[in-house]
Amino acid sequence: MDTQTFMTQDPYSISAVERDTGLSKDTLRVWEKRYGFPCPNRDQFGERVYPPEQVTRLRVLRRLLDVGHRPGKLMNQSTEDLCALLVDDQSETPSGSELSPLLEAIRSQNWETLQVRLGESLTQLGLARFLEEAIEPLDAWLAGAWIRGDLPPFSERLYRETVQNLLRGTLANLGREMHPPRILLSSFPDEADMLGPLIMEAAVSLEGARCIALGPNVPISDIALAAKSQRADVVALWFSRSYPLNRAREGLQSLGSQLGPQSEIWVCSRQAALTRRGAGAVKSFNDLHKFSEAVRLWRQQHHS
Numbered sequence: 001m002d003t004q005t006f007m008t009q010d011p012y013s014i015s016a017v018e019r020d021t022g023l024s025k026d027t028l029r030v031w032e033k034r035y036g037f038p039c040p041n042r043d044q045f046g047e048r049v050y051p052p053e054q055v056t057r058l059r060v061l062r063r064l065l066d067v068g069h070r071p072g073k074l075m076n077q078s079t080e081d082l083c084a085l086l087v088d089d090q091s092e093t094p095s096g097s098e099l100s101p102l103l104e105a106i107r108s109q110n111w112e113t114l115q116v117r118l119g120e121s122l123t124q125l126g127l128a129r130f131l132e133e134a135i136e137p138l139d140a141w142l143a144g145a146w147i148r149g150d151l152p153p154f155s156e157r158l159y160r161e162t163v164q165n166l167l168r169g170t171l172a173n174l175g176r177e178m179h180p181p182r183i184l185l186s187s188f189p190d191e192a193d194m195l196g197p198l199i200m201e202a203a204v205s206l207e208g209a210r211c212i213a214l215g216p217n218v219p220i221s222d223i224a225l226a227a228k229s230q231r232a233d234v235v236a237l238w239f240s241r242s243y244p245l246n247r248a249r250e251g252l253q254s255l256g257s258q259l260g261p262q263s264e265i266w267v268c269s270r271q272a273a274l275t276r277r278g279a280g281a282v283k284s285f286n287d288l289h290k291f292s293e294a295v296r297l298w299r300q301q302h303h304s
Contacts, residue, residue, distance in 0.1 A: 011041065011049035019190065021058045022244050028058075035075040053079070060086055063241065065273070094137035098125070102138060106151070106159060115162050127170060128206050131199060131288055135163060139195075140270065160195040167198050171205060178210040181233035181298050184263075186214040186223050188237065188251050196238035200268055203288045204236070207295040220251050224258035232263050234298070236291075239269035248274055252282050266294060 014025050017038075028048075032038055038058060040048035050058075060082045061074055074082060094103065098121060105114035122130045142159055145151040183204050185197050194216045201211050212230050214223065216238070227235050235255070239248050248271075256265055267284045268291050269275055275284040285291040 011043075011051055012055050014040070014048045014050070017050050017055055017058065018244075019192070020055060021062045022241070023058060023062055024244050024246060031071065031075075035071070037075055057082065094141050099134060099137065102134065106138075106142070106155065109152075109155065109158075111158055111162055114159070115166070118163065118166050122166065122170065127174075127202060131202055135199060136288060139199075160193070164195050164198055167195075167202055171198075171202060174205055177208065178205075179208050179299075180210065180302070181295065182210045182212060182231060183234045183236050183266075183295075184212045184214055184223070184227050184230060184232035185236050185238075186218045186226075187216040187239070188223075188243070188248065189217055189219055190247075191217055191238070191240060191243055193238065193240035196240060196268070199288065200236055200238055200291065203292050204295055207292050209295050220255050221258065224255055227259055227263050233302075234264045234266055235259065236266045236268065239267060239271055239274055241269075241271050243269075243271065245271065245273050256281065264298075266291070 012020065014028060017023065017028060018025050028038060032040070038050055038054045040050045040054070043049045057079045060079065061071065063086055064074060064082065065071065069085075074085075077085070101117045102114065102121065105111070105117050118134070121134050125133060138159070142151070142156045145155070185201050185204075187193070187197050197213070197216050201213050205211055212226070212232060214226050218226075223235060223237075226232075237252075252265060252267070259265065265282045267274065267282055268286075268288070269284070270286055275286040283294060285294065
């Protein structure tokens with residue numbers, strides 16, 4: 001399947017490319033000067049506009065950077081070779097009989113069926129196993145599925161909306177007794193992924209933690225104010241693969257200076273470069289199992 005089939009032919013502004021790929025405007029300009037790519041056209045106002053095929057290449061480059069590749073080693077390779085390299089680095093198609101109906105519904109673009117199948121899987125596995133054995137592998141697979149030619153790019157958005165609706169209803173009926181730590185859950189401005197914070201909320205709710213869901217896409221100063229007002233022991237943040245790495249690190253440093261020592265900062269992300277190096281005293285986790293373990297460890301350290 002040709003990924004170009006699914007793409008709009010309208011050019012992208014530099015701001016749209018930044019939002020879409022997670023590559024900052026400064027990075028795009030530096031690459032243009034240093035490597036000769038991207039090579040934007042100019043609109044009637046002299047502003048940069050990027051053809052869709054260049055944006056596709058930039059998406060692939062960004063995901064390869066996330067798993068540790070260096071731009072200088074990638075720029076001379078064709079888009080096809082980059083996609084092949086990405087396929088090698090991305091998670092393989094999830095296996096297991098319990099995932100087959102879910103994958104079939106996604107591939108056939110049958111979202112009503114997916115909703116039913118997800119509900120059945122949740123009932124069969126329970127919430128904890130559902131998050132670990134169904135949602136995590138599907139989420140990892142979908143992140144690069146359209147690049148591999150398996151799906152149109154809008155499928156990831158429809159999938160996330162379906163899962164969000166299911167988890168919201170599940171959390172509303174969870175009814176567990178809650179204990180420390182008090183965890184404020186949110187994400188930074190311009191974070192497009194609304195499913196991640198909801199998955200974190202489900203994971204820590206299963207551990208009986210007191211969850212304060214501030215919602216996604218919140219100004220950093222508001223996160224700090226809410227954490228102080230609610231006496232949060234932990235501020236837990238979600239970063240998608242596409243969130244600009246430098247912006248994440250700068251934001252975490254700013255949040256840390258505003259919070260002071262009374263609240264820990266935890267980050268959950270599948271962005272390898274962020275969880276590998278972190279930022280200062282921030283604790284980083286690349287999967288829900290480690291994130292949930294951190295709640296138990298916090299209790300051992302504070303209520304031994």
